[in-house]
Amino acid sequence: MIRVQREDFDYGKEVAALSDGNTGVGGVCAFSGLVREMAAGSEIKSMTLEHYPGMTEKALAEIEAEALRRWPLEKTLIIHRYGRLEPGDQIVLVAASSAHRDAAFDACRFLIDWLKTKAPFWKLEESDQGGQWVDAKDSDNTAHDRWLEKKD
């Protein structure tokens, strides 16, 4: 399931729903991303996430479908927020449930790594120095590339 929303989410409730009523699930792996108070040495007052409505949902659905194709998963979840957030706020939640832990761990990591390079979100950080758009990191591309399938 994918959700793009302004509102906050209940981490415990969302993660519990990945195994709820399904005794075939042996493990659930979840990752949540939060707004950090420090960026490039200055204190952040807020972070505003902009996105491309329509393309965002499409991109997230493609990433989720790819995870379900690659691993034997019971359920997957991607929640991504947009709008103005403050330090400590939740930004994103990705989670996967499976019969065994390896698939859950790998799929969870895959979901967040590909989301970072494919989902059309942009972050504007506001500090005492004003607003600053966050640059993409090379390490995000490296994390994305580790999941590329080798072509024979």
Place this chain on the structure above:
Amino acid sequence: MKILYFSWVRDRIGVGSEELNPPESVTNVEGLVDWLKARGEGYQKAFDDVTIIRAAVNQEHVKFNHIVGQNDEIAFFPPVTGG
């Protein structure tokens, strides 16, 4: 065609979206960028370094040699920073 701008690309151009009719000589994303740059200072600033500009056609990431047509929705933005 409908053209959308996000993040600092929008800030520099000054609008988030616009309907434009480029000439028939504009056949791909690269040609569209060149045509847009001639529209004014904001566009020139936005597309000054195209190595940090990404494009989507009909909500799919594309390369700059991707074909564009009158009925397409084209978006320009910096590399994405979600998560």
